Amino acid sequence: MPCTTILVGKKASYDGSTIVARNEDCGAGEFCPKHYLVMHPEDQPRHYKSVLSHVEIDLPDNPMRYTYIPNALPHEGIWGAHGINEANVGMSATETITSNERVGGADPYVTYIAAKGKEGDPDYQPGRPGGIGEEDFVTLILPYIHSAREGVERMGMLLETYGTYERNGVAFQDADEIWWIETIGGHHWMARRVPDDCYATIPNQLGLDFFDFDDAYGAKENFLCSPDLKEFVEKYHLDLTLEGDFNPRQAFGSHTSMDHVYNTPRAWAMQRYFNPRTYLWDGPDADYLPTDDDIPWCQAPEAKITIEDVKEVLSNRFEGTPYDMYGNSPKKPFRPIGINRTSHLAILQIRPYVDEAHRAIQWITYASNVFNAITPYYANVNRTPEYLAFTPDKVDTNSYYWANRLIGALADSQFKISAQELDRYKLMVQTKAHRFLIESDQAISQADDKSAACEAADAKMADMLRNETDRILAKVLDIASSHMSNSFSRSDA
Numbered sequence: 001m002p003c004t005t006i007l008v009g010k011k012a013s014y015d016g017s018t019i020v021a022r023n024e025d026c027g028a029g030e031f032c033p034k035h036y037l038v039m040h041p042e043d044q045p046r047h048y049k050s051v052l053s054h055v056e057i058d059l060p061d062n063p064m065r066y067t068y069i070p071n072a073l074p075h076e077g078i079w080g081a082h083g084i085n086e087a088n089v090g091m092s093a094t095e096t097i098t099s100n101e102r103v104g105g106a107d108p109y110v111t112y113i114a115a116k117g118k119e120g121d122p123d124y125q126p127g128r129p130g131g132i133g134e135e136d137f138v139t140l141i142l143p144y145i146h147s148a149r150e151g152v153e154r155m156g157m158l159l160e161t162y163g164t165y166e167r168n169g170v171a172f173q174d175a176d177e178i179w180w181i182e183t184i185g186g187h188h189w190m191a192r193r194v195p196d197d198c199y200a201t202i203p204n205q206l207g208l209d210f211f212d213f214d215d216a217y218g219a220k221e222n223f224l225c226s227p228d229l230k231e232f233v234e235k236y237h238l239d240l241t242l243e244g245d246f247n248p249r250q251a252f253g254s255h256t257s258m259d260h261v262y263n264t265p266r267a268w269a270m271q272r273y274f275n276p277r278t279y280l281w282d283g284p285d286a287d288y289l290p291t292d293d294d295i296p297w298c299q300a301p302e303a304k305i306t307i308e309d310v311k312e313v314l315s316n317r318f319e320g321t322p323y324d325m326y327g328n329s330p331k332k333p334f335r336p337i338g339i340n341r342t343s344h345l346a347i348l349q350i351r352p353y354v355d356e357a358h359r360a361i362q363w364i365t366y367a368s369n370v371f372n373a374i375t376p377y378y379a380n381v382n383r384t385p386e387y388l389a390f391t392p393d394k395v396d397t398n399s400y401y402w403a404n405r406l407i408g409a410l411a412d413s414q415f416k417i418s419a420q421e422l423d424r425y426k427l428m429v430q431t432k433a434h435r436f437l438i439e440s441d442q443a444i445s446q447a448d449d450k451s452a453a454c455e456a457a458d459a460k461m462a463d464m465l466r467n468e469t470d471r472i473l474a475k476v477l478d479i480a481s482s483h484m485s486n487s488f489s490r491s492d493a
Helices: 102-106 137-144 149-161 213-217 231-237 249-253 257-262 263-276 306-315 398-414 416-448 449-480
Strands: 006-007 018-025 037-039 048-050 056-057 066-068 082-084 090-096 168-173 179-186 188-193 199-202 222-225 341-349 362-364 377-378
Touching: 006 090, 006 168, 006 306, 006 362, 018 168, 018 188, 018 263, 018 306, 056 222, 056 341, 056 416, 082 137, 082 222, 082 341, 090 137, 090 341, 102 188, 137 149, 137 179, 149 168, 149 222, 179 249, 179 398, 199 263, 213 222, 213 231, 222 377, 231 377, 257 263, 263 306, 306 416, 362 398, 377 416, 398 449, 416 449
Parallel strands: none
Antiparallel strands: 006 018, 006 199, 018 341, 037 066, 048 056, 066 082, 082 090, 090 168, 168 179, 179 188, 188 222, 341 362, 362 377
């Protein structure tokens, strides 16, 4: 999926939480409806078969309950996308990343090959299952891990055993750590712990720009990798470093002209937002340009990062630059973060200062982030609000997904007029959301059945969201209707 990810370490966040956030975007010209659900242990498959790659995997018999945001139309499989399990471990899967031909040649991807002919016939050619991919990761990993590190280790084991047919990055978090893992070819992988005082930005590119093999092969404090990764690099001459530390982005990644249109400008926009004074971002003397390949994977922000900051960055349309998608400048050469074909945004927040029963929060919104607001939901629940769970295959404003799709399509044509109303909507919803969390945390902490109290709080949150969303939908409909091409200023005489 063409997505954008941001990871915020606990000392870089406003409240000491670990924060993992990602837009899930569809391919060009596509829209993929999503819904927010809970998977219960009794419903988790014990024998899994991928729809796309046909790989079959036996799963452990002790899964935990977890939230997830699967495709509402399951013809391509589950695609769980984001979730938090009952051990308060979060997972985001996946950020599709880039690689290069040398890596793919050295460790080929495990692609599905369909059988040809009829079994028993002389010309029959048996098929071969592919590896695992974005369709599968949340289902195969999240129910079985009790820490972010365990998530990396389980994913690494699965990659080594079954391989993959694509290039992906995946985030894991608990209350203390965030880990980021990137696939390398068909079976290899590397992972880095996000420094506590830093944020990391990943815009569909293999991003790690530093890797410590000594730590990965020794103490494993901040780096992990497949057991033969260093030998793999040496055997196939993948290290392009002339001097200094090993740079995995150079060895395993890409820096094509397409990256400079589609990927690097998003990293530039995110880091320009969080570090506006650390570097010069504009003009002929800029330290970093939108097309630069050496924008850091992570760095310390100039101020602590809030949920609203993350939402703002993942809605970015290059506002404040010559490349603003809704500006008057003709310069629009880059792919924005806040794009029309976003399926959903989830911000996973694990709060260390709250009891484990309601520590984990999943902030969710659907469709294009330029036009929506985001609201929080407790993950320790047995069911999710109907407004976020109900996504039929036909347009229906009883569904939050479809309401947001309509708002975006209507407001886009009259953006300058609609923008002020949308800003008021976002401010109203997100202000109420923070008040909701304060009041709900107090109520849940005093409740005997904390899971039921979490569900009641989520339902109240969804009711508020629906009321406000219905109002803004009516407003942008009126604005768009009033500015239709067949409008005429004179009324009946």
